[in-house]
Amino acid sequence: MVREGKPDFNLTLMSLTIINLIKQVPLPSEMRMGEDGLMDRTKAKSIINIDCQFALEAGLQLKKQYPDARMIACSMGPTSFEPSLRKAISLGYDEVYLLSDRKLGGSDTYATGMSIACMLQHLGFTKDSKEPFIVIAGRQTSDGDTAHVPSQVAEYLGIPQATFVESIKADGKGNIIAKRIIEGGYQMMKLPMPCAISIAPTGISPRKPSLIGAIKARNSSLTVFSADDVKVDTTKVGINGSPTIVANVVNMVSERPPVMLSAGHSETALVDSLIANIKGGGNVMGEKASTAEKVTEAPADFPVTDIRNGAKGIITWAELANGKITRPSLELLTPARKLADELGNDTKIMTVLIGKNVKSLATQLFEHGSDEVIVVEDDRLEEYLVLPRLYRTFDRRLCQQKTKSSCPAYSSLPSSDLR
Amino acid sequence: MSTADTVNTDVLIIGGGPSGLATAIHLADLLKSAGLERRILLIEKGASVGSHILSGAVIKTDVFKSLLPDVDFAEIPFNAKVTKDAMMMLSENGKIHVPFHPPYMSNKGNYTASLGQICRYLAKKAEEKGVEIYPGFAVSEILYDNGKVIGAKTINTGVDHHGNQLENFQAGNRIEAKLTIFAEGTRGSLAKKLIQKFDLAKGKNEQIYSLGVKELWSVPEGNIAPGEVYHTMGYPLRDEFGGGFVYGLNDNKVAIGLVVGLDYEDPTFDTHNAFQVWKTHPFIANILKGGKLVEYGAKTLPEGGWYSLPKLYVDNALIVGDSAGFLAMPALKGIHLAIASGMQAAKTASIAFSKNDFTENTLKQYDEFIKDSLIYKDMYPTRNVRQGFAKGMVAGVLNFGTDLVTGGAGFAGKLKTEADKDTTKKLSEYKKTLFHERYKNKLEPDKVLTFDKATDVYFSGVNHDEQQVAHVKVNNPQSFKTVNIEEYGAPCQYFCSSEVYEIHTDKNGNKELRIHAENCMHCKTCDIKSPGDGITWSVPNGGNGPDWQNM
């Protein structure tokens, strides 16, 4: 999708800026949930989130095409994120910025996306920037797992985005060609710069730092911005400003240690041992004794603001792949139904179905639990589109509907991501 | 030669163990008092300083006072002061308290500690003095110019199993230095090449080694007091040289281990499994009762003693610590000697900087400094002890007695050693009961007190990048099959502390070696003990290997 009416960037004259958004996370194997339902970042060892590591590598691969590109890594979080930003330098980034402010603590993905976008604007990167830039982020983080932030940043900046991307290349005419993972294959997308890309951890593995990079990292300075520095509206951030409320968190405890199903140093020994194990039956999963679900009650003084403003209903979006509704989109209707029933008050599920000749698929959505299906059909909508403008149009139309919806539920994942 | 890929420094120290860190700290101090400003770069292959450090440890602490004269001793993170120190002779079903205390083994005034913690502390001190420490980088190659050492190079990363470059390839960086210090610890992979290239071991005894396997446990209150120290002899070892240790630490932790001389003959001997059997002895089992395993690790230690020390210097380079073989037998103490050798190397280096001469001419003073130091006093009197034990435990004890009378000269003057790889016997030649027959009914781990290698390996936090050339290499695949596998029954599958080597038998009975390099504990046993053409251990990618916290 080439944005019409915009001059192509002449990349031989102008330099490209590659901006990476990274997050430091606890080592997944050591992750603990705090009593308050938020991540406890104090105990575990920290790493750069795995998806972000792949995103950093994607940026460095793009640099191969533009050896003079300005390389920036940004993060938002406590100052304990510093080692990760230094690591980015050791990998080949030049400048690092951290947005860190107590006021931002507890921000949800919406507030985070907005804050990061403000930081980028503060650094001079807006949708009208004269010089081309690309924002690259990891698809999602292992501690939040929402995959919202890259999209929120793109939305707030008003630039096109592609999510779930495996690899990117520049076409030399001011566009980024992104290889996006979709159900059953890939989608090749062309995005005009500036644009934002979220990277899945399936592409080129992250490189190791070089010694020279590490020496540079040791001697580099790190710029830390406060919320006021980047002029973010502080009433809309932090635990109080964020629209999301974490109602409860359930800690999953594995109840059975792993078992050895087969052991041996030759094929025969392996097969014999497997058969013996199956015959013995000791390792078969028994009926799980139902354990009472531990629900964390929110404290009485927990600041709950109802921002629904009288709106009601649940929106889901039906993702299409090869002319069919994807499984996650259908599966999503089950929890949506459960939620609707819990909310009571005649809450309805509305599903948006966008594409070319898709009306006939609506029946399937009704069968799986939708109460209402909004069909948007157009020949130009055959492929997933990345220009935010289009989506805003849909949003506006939806908002004009008399049933205002309070809760959008999207499955964040094409089912190629097994989870 | 200087390019964008080159780092220039005055001193390059390879290895962040006690010897490398002591060199760095003392040299920084000496240069400062001489008014010289020089760059000191220390590279450590572990992901952080301490993550590849394993020791007992009971430490002789005096040397720390000379290394850090301005530091309050209490600030150094030793664990507990030794309160009780006993030698036990273990038999199959009981214990005997050895009535006399073996000389050179007294631990009065010593402290127990995690050497990893000590090294982290020393690294902090070194950085405060301006030393630049870069953990997570593996030094894989010595750089020469006109046949002289001019520094070293870090490993290329981003290559596949065959060494082909991948898209994330990063060429290693050259580090050029006026002086390079080899502080790689036991069986240093570069020190080994240096010793070979310059024939530094000429006229010396073969270096011989022991393998120590260790577990850190957390036990219920009352099982053992901090500072309680036991050494054991006997069970489950028979002809093998070695013994166990039990060191009580604060917070109800206890460090236990078994150290076995690699000059044993039994091709199926397995130190890890012998260690597991050792734990079933009631004396040990009682101390561990109700406790749980916290960490596992293994490392070799050089035991040849004074006569196995190679020449310690060449133009532009010095060797310190275990890489040289500074270890006091039979007390198994190397930490204070590592530090002392680092300090003598620093003294030598500071003279070299003031003269701006890094040739052997100046560096040879290192030898004299060593002879004037506590290293000589600790190592010379026991110079024949270990060789005596090579003839078996009984002959060893006798020889040890003679040593005491004759001041270390023994009857033979200078006893010779044989390389550990050559002492292994072929299956057909080994006439005694093989190890795995000997303890057949004891080798099934109960996963409470005893563990298989795979479980223990898990408790080391070990990790290796998948995309790289395997860092252990069979030198000659053809002879490996006919000699190592067929004649010796593949000793590597037994001696390896971490189940890296697996012999796979296919339907037709063909045996083939499979290497799981990702498990490797960096103990270096395979480099030392493989018969025939052997196996070579080299560094994997930086930051790979165990991730020890408190070893």
Ligand SMILES: Cc1cc2nc3c(=O)[nH]c(=O)nc-3n(C[C@H](O)[C@H](O)[C@H](O)COP(=O)(O)OP(=O)(O)OC[C@H]3O[C@@H](n4cnc5c(N)ncnc54)[C@H](O)[C@@H]3O)c2cc1C
């Ligand atoms: C089981 C066991 C028990 C022991 N008990 C005691 C005891 O109770 N008391 C005592 O005094 N001594 C004891 N020792 C001996 C003591 O631990 C050693 O003598 C001492 O650690 C040697 O110090 P070092 O600096 O020479 O080597 P190390 O401590 O081994 O340090 C070498 C460092 O160099 C790094 N390195 C190696 N090669 C490279 C490379 N190519 N590139 C980058 N980095 C590299 C390694 O990762 C490591 O961190 C024991 C040893 C063992 C194995």
Ligand code: SF4
């Ligand atoms: S492969 Fe070699 S160095 Fe690694 S654990 Fe096994 S014996 Fe030790």
